[in-house]
Amino acid sequence: MCFAMLGLGAAAGTAGSTSLLGSLGTIASLGSSIIGGIAQYQNAMAQAAAYEASAEAAHKSAIQSLEESEDESDIRRRQGVSQIAKNKAILAAQGIDVSGEFAMDLLDDQRTILEEDTFAMRESGTRKGNAYEEEATNYRNMADSARSSAGIGLIGTLFSGFSSVGKRYASYAY
Structure with missing residues (x-):
């Protein structure tokens, strides 16, 4: 009888450690989902910041392109007016x-060509700036x-983690 009680005690100890290990596994699984979701969120936010920096650089390039084309024209x-005066x-x-x-006629033709050149320079700068x-x-x-996608990904990962934990304990609810 003593041996039978020892066997029951050992079985209870094993069941208790199994329950503890199961709980730890559940916590680890949930923690992994949370950490994964946070990492995914931070990665997407870093990507968004990089895109914003690229947008700002492109905007500055647009302004610079317009200013340069105006200066060049x-x-x-x-130079053209000076050349016409020399001619x-x-x-x-x-x-x-x-x-x-x-x-x-000769001087008017030179003025027309000059105006077309400067207009083309400004138009080119405008097209480049628009691009x-x-x-x-x-x-x-x-x-x-x-x-x-950062927020949606985080929520999706968390739901997935909670869902996997919920599946483990669904059988206990009934």
Whole structure:
């Protein structure tokens, strides 16, 4: 009878340690889900921050492109006006009437070409700036998406962890 009681005591001890190990396993599983969810959230938020930084860089590039094209066209305009003045002086030095039809046509053609060049420079800078702004918008959209997926991913991971723990104890509820 003593041996029978020892056997029951050993069985109870084994059942108690099994229950303890099961509880520890459940806690570890739940903790793993929580840590995994937090890591996923932090990773998505870091990705969103990187996209925001890229968006800001693209926006700065757009502004720089516009400013550079304006500066370049202003320089080209000044050079062109100076060249037209020199050409007018050369025509006058050669005895050509600068108010005459020939000289006026020649100088007007030079002005037209100059205006077309400076306009093309500004248009090119505007197109490049618009492309950078579009890139910035795309980066901002990706950052918004990353932030959104961060929260959804965290919630999904937590639900998955709680679901797996719940499955273990579902049989005890009935």
